[in-house]
Amino acid sequence: MRIALGLQYDGTPYSGWQSQLNQDTVQDRVEKAITAFVGIAGKPPIRVITAGRTDTGVHALGQVVHFDVDVVREDWSWVRGVNAFLPESIVVNWAKPVPSEFSARYCAYERTYVYALHASSCRSPMTASRAGFLILPANRWFDVDAMKQASECLIGEHDFTSFRSSECQSKTPIKTLYSIEIVSSEPWLYFRIKGNAFLHHMVRNLVGSFLQIGLGKHDSSWMAEVLRAKDRSIAAPTFSPAGLYLAQISYPEQFEIPAPWLQNSWLPRGLL
Structure with missing residues (x-):
């Protein structure tokens, strides 16, 4: 099953999105949280594909990622479960199953x-x-x-x-x-x-x-x-x-990717 997640994060504490040797990155935190929630101890961590790599200190209001997994959970269970293993600076706002042809990176226009x-x-x-x-x-x-x-x-x-x-x-x-x-x-x-x-x-x-x-x-x-x-x-x-x-990633309508969840954003709503 392929799952897409919508993320927000404060990039201040991290060395950007992308995994790097001996660095603390958003990607590392997200992959560890998903792996811990799924409960596949002893197996390789679940890898995610992102819509866009952010630099050190850069934030996200509407980051989108996808990953493949063999377990089935309710959408809201993915949100609550993964968030339980994430630091306060990163949050999953939504989760949904997507078809196998969906790519968070390559389907973004x-x-x-x-x-x-x-x-x-x-x-x-x-x-x-x-x-x-x-x-x-x-x-x-x-x-x-x-x-x-x-x-x-x-x-x-x-x-x-x-x-x-x-x-x-x-x-x-x-x-x-x-x-x-x-x-x-x-x-x-x-x-x-x-x-x-x-x-x-x-x-x-x-x-x-x-x-x-x-x-x-x-x-x-x-x-x-x-x-x-x-x-x-x-x-x-x-x-x-x-x-x-x-702030936002746009995808073809057939994938029904939710808009960024902005209720807790301090930026003016008209900008997003």
């Missing part, structure tokens, strides 16, 4: 990331590790219109080498962005970016470059110059992972 930035003259301890932070004088704010104008050149299929980490393992730098929304609500600034897939650090590199424009260090045409250059060295530095959320 759209991924949505949200970046939450708190910008003020003083940081907030209530959002530490949950939002990016930038010091701004009380009488200053971003040029949001310039950032929105800069975003237009990024929509569609492009080579995003300029926003790609040197450690990226993607076979191609060509990705398609469907939409970029920038929402200003002082002292908050939110970015919602939808695309078919993303490169390593791509969203954080885009956010860093947007902020350079929003602060007046470059005009809006600079983003197109960076995109055309296909040169990571001329884009802005990679911005903090703290405010980045994998």
Whole structure:
């Protein structure tokens, strides 16, 4: 039987999603919890396939995984049972059986990331590790219109080498962005970016470059110059992972994958 799970997690304590030698990762915690719940001591742990690998310190509101297992449980039993073996920073929101042709990774056709930035003259301890932070004088704010104008050149299929980490393992730098929304609500600034897939650090590199424009260090045409250059060295530095959320994964309707469970999300509902 193939089971899909919907996950939320606070990525602060973990070295990203993907299992790594001598590191504490979200994948390791989830696989150990599933294995413990199923009760297959002495056998290899159950492995999961994920929709998208998140980096160190990056969070998820709508992560989706699947795994194959020989036992049968009720959907809610999977939720309660696996959660019993997970730390407080990770939770299963839903579980459901899916057909064997379903893949959390390969059947996904759209991924949505949200970046939450708190910008003020003083940081907030209530959002530490949950939002990016930038010091701004009380009488200053971003040029949001310039950032929105800069975003237009990024929509569609492009080579995003300029926003790609040197450690990226993607076979191609060509990705398609469907939409970029920038929402200003002082002292908050939110970015919602939808695309078919993303490169390593791509969203954080885009956010860093947007902020350079929003602060007046470059005009809006600079983003197109960076995109055309296909040169990571001329884009802005990679911005903090703290405010980045994998918000939602979209799948074909026939799989009936639930929307993210957002009742306990502190982000504005309109962003998700």
